[in-house]
Amino acid sequence: MSTYTDRLLKLVVMSDIHLLPKGEVKRGLDTAPRFEKAIQSVNELHSDADLCVFAGDITEQSNAGAYALFDEIRAGNELPQRVMLGNHDDRNDYLKHAENPMLDENRFVEGFDDIKGHRILMLDSSEPGRLRGGLCEQKLAWTAERLAEAKALGLKVILLLHHNPCALQMPVDAYRLAEPEKLLQVLHESGADIIQILAGHCHITSAGSWGGYPCATIAGNQHNVEPFLRGRTGQQDSFAAPAQYAVIMSDGINCAVHFQSYVNESTIMDPELFPQKVDQKFEIVD
Ligand SMILES: [Fe+2]
Numbered sequence: 001m002s003t004y005t006d007r008l009l010k011l012v013v014m015s016d017i018h019l020l021p022k023g024e025v026k027r028g029l030d031t032a033p034r035f036e037k038a039i040q041s042v043n044e045l046h047s048d049a050d051l052c053v054f055a056g057d058i059t060e061q062s063n064a065g066a067y068a069l070f071d072e073i074r075a076g077n078e079l080p081q082r083v084m085l086g087n088h089d090d091r092n093d094y095l096k097h098a099e100n101p102m103l104d105e106n107r108f109v110e111g112f113d114d115i116k117g118h119r120i121l122m123l124d125s126s127e128p129g130r131l132r133g134g135l136c137e138q139k140l141a142w143t144a145e146r147l148a149e150a151k152a153l154g155l156k157v158i159l160l161l162h163h164n165p166c167a168l169q170m171p172v173d174a175y176r177l178a179e180p181e182k183l184l185q186v187l188h189e190s191g192a193d194i195i196q197i198l199a200g201h202c203h204i205t206s207a208g209s210w211g212g213y214p215c216a217t218i219a220g221n222q223h224n225v226e227p228f229l230r231g232r233t234g235q236q237d238s239f240a241a242p243a244q245y246a247v248i249m250s251d252g253i254n255c256a257v258h259f260q261s262y263v264n265e266s267t268i269m270d271p272e273l274f275p276q277k278v279d280q281k282f283e284i285v286d
């Protein structure tokens with residue numbers, strides 16, 4: 001008979017890796033050694049995980065050299081891996097480079113893994129050239145089909161996507177998932193047992209719910225931002241740390257989302273490095 005640990009899903013999710021070609025650094029923050037630390041951390045602490053997912057913004061500028069560096073560094077980890085895309089990635093660039101990409105029948109970089117009673121559903125919210133990603137009708141239809149299967153199979157669903165669908169009441173909401181209500185409708189209509197949604201993109205760790213579903217975000221591998229909430233003006237501070245990935249553990253009833261830091265020293269970065277973070281506009285709702 002299997003033990004409880006054998007039945008317990010352990011899922012590692014990293015996001016916003018933002019690699020540049022080897023040797024290039026942005027804002028004094030070198031994402032390559034940080035990503036190496038992340039891989040080292042997973043190897044040391046979570047080598048028993050079932051899957052490691054990279055949830056988009058793999059590169060900063062979608063260059064071939066950065067994708068090559070990504071593959072070189074992640075080769076140091078032996079877990080099964082899945083790669084998703086974010087707004088800093090360009091699907092066409094990635095697919096030119098990728099050896100064995102996760103692809104749906106429409107050649108979007110999305111897919112699923114069924115593990116220990118769960119369906120890990122990974123959506124492609126990237127749209128080449130657009131900061132504000134979205135899910136077109138094809139992607140929504142594909143999502144609805146995968147959710148219907150999960151329901152028929154009695155699987156709990158963990159949904160991963162790059163763009164946060166939930167509003168955080170921060171300026172980042174202005175470029176969160178576009179038309180999130182369309183995805184929400186698909187989720188609600190599916191009747192699937194969606195136990196957790198997790199996104200990256202916003203560079204901040206948060207927990208809460210979206211349309212009734214538990215929804216969390218992770219800070220990732222690049223700079224981390226402070227909670228700069230609706231009504232604030234002036235400069236939003238960015239921090240060099242913590243860099244974090246998520247570890248989800250679920251037995252189907254208890255689903256815990258942990259945030260594992262692998263770079264901890266937290267200093268405020270020079271505000272002049274982030275001129276776009278002065279007097280930002282918030283998402284217009286009314
Ligand atoms: Fe990002």
Ligand SMILES: [Fe+2]
Pocket residue numbers: 057086087088162200201202
């Ligand atoms: Fe992003």
